[in-house]
Amino acid sequence: MARSPRVLLITLGLGFACGGAQQVPTEIxxxxxxxxxxxxxxxxxxxxxxxxxxxxxxxxxxxxxxDFPFLGRVSVExxxxxxxxxxxxxxxxxxxxxxxxxxxxxxxESNSLRVSVxxxxxxxxxxxLVPGMTVVQAISMAGGFTALxxxxxxILTRRVDGGVRRFPVPVRRISDGREPDVPLQxxxxxxxxxxxx
Numbered sequence: 001m002a003r004s005p006r007v008l009l010i011t012l013g014l015g016f017a018c019g020g021a022q023q024v025p026t027e028i029x030x031x032x033x034x035x036x037x038x039x040x041x042x043x044x045x046x047x048x049x050x051x052x053x054x055x056x057x058x059x060x061x062x063x064x065x066x067d068f069p070f071l072g073r074v075s076v077e078x079x080x081x082x083x084x085x086x087x088x089x090x091x092x093x094x095x096x097x098x099x100x101x102x103x104x105x106x107x108x109e110s111n112s113l114r115v116s117v118x119x120x121x122x123x124x125x126x127x128x129l130v131p132g133m134t135v136v137q138a139i140s141m142a143g144g145f146t147a148l149x150x151x152x153x154x155i156l157t158r159r160v161d162g163g164v165r166r167f168p169v170p171v172r173r174i175s176d177g178r179e180p181d182v183p184l185q186x187x188x189x190x191x192x193x194x195x196x197x
Contacts, residue, residue, distance in 0.1 A: 037078040040064060043109040044081070046088060049102035054092075057108065070097050081105040115184050117142035119192035120149035129188075134181040135169050138190055148194040151175075156182060157189040 038044065040062045048054035058066040064077025071091045076084040082105070089103040107113075113129045115138050122143025135156060145151055151172040158165060169190075173179040 037080060038064075038076045038084060038107070039110075040077065042107060044076075044084070045106045045108055046085075047104045047106070048088075048092070048098070049104075051098065051101075070095060076105075081107055110186070113186045115186070115188045115190065117190045117192070119190075120146045120194045121192055122146060129184060129186050133184045135184060135190055136171060136174055136181050138184060138188075139171065139192070145171075145192060146194075150193045150195040153193050155191045155193070157191065158185060159187060 038060055040060050042060045043057060044060065044066070045057045046055065046066075046068065054069055058068070060066060060076060063073075065073040065075050068074045068088060068091075071088065074084075074088060074091065076087070079087065085103040085105040088105070089101045092098045092101040092103070114126050115129050115133070116126045117138050118124050121139060122145075124142060127138060127141050135154070139145065139154075152168075152170045154169045154171045156167045156169050158167070167182075169182055170179050171192075174181050
């Protein structure tokens with residue numbers, strides 16, 4: 001039996017919805033990112049209490065290391081600031097350079113603590129992630145929507161459990177107070193499509 005054009009359109013719409021982005025689940029809306037590990041390109045400051053000559057800034061190299069005095073190449077990639085500080089302190093102690101080194105590591109610039117906003121926004125780009133930042137705030141940092149933006153079809157792309165997942169974010173409904181906003185994590189990508197005419 002032949003389908004009417006209206007039934008066919010509804011069927012195609014359901015098929016697109018099922019095959020496209022997934023609804024934003026509660027755990028994504030309420031997620032809180034664990035401290036990320038250091039990555040290549042990050043700029044860190046290593047401070048050794050009472051040892052000015054050992055206190056300096058470093059850029060994490062592409063191989064995930066920094067070149068630290070007396071220790072040579074120290075692999076810090078994937079480690080938190082605290083773990084990197086402990087690693088350096090252990091190295092200074094084991095090589096008998098200092099008996100009780102007090103080391104702290106501060107992240108000055110992090111590649112992993114950034115989010116990208118693309119598509120129909122005034123100033124697409126990559127922005128630093130600040131604590132508590134949400135999808136709506138990131139779009140505001142990107143200058144807001146253009147006149148052609150399809151706000152309710154905004155897509156959030158995130159790495160989840162080793163894979164990449166896409167979630168629709170109904171920004172218009174969030175702005176109207178009908179939906180809760182979505183907190184962001186480092187590496188998130190927000191894409192705002194244009195309306196189809």
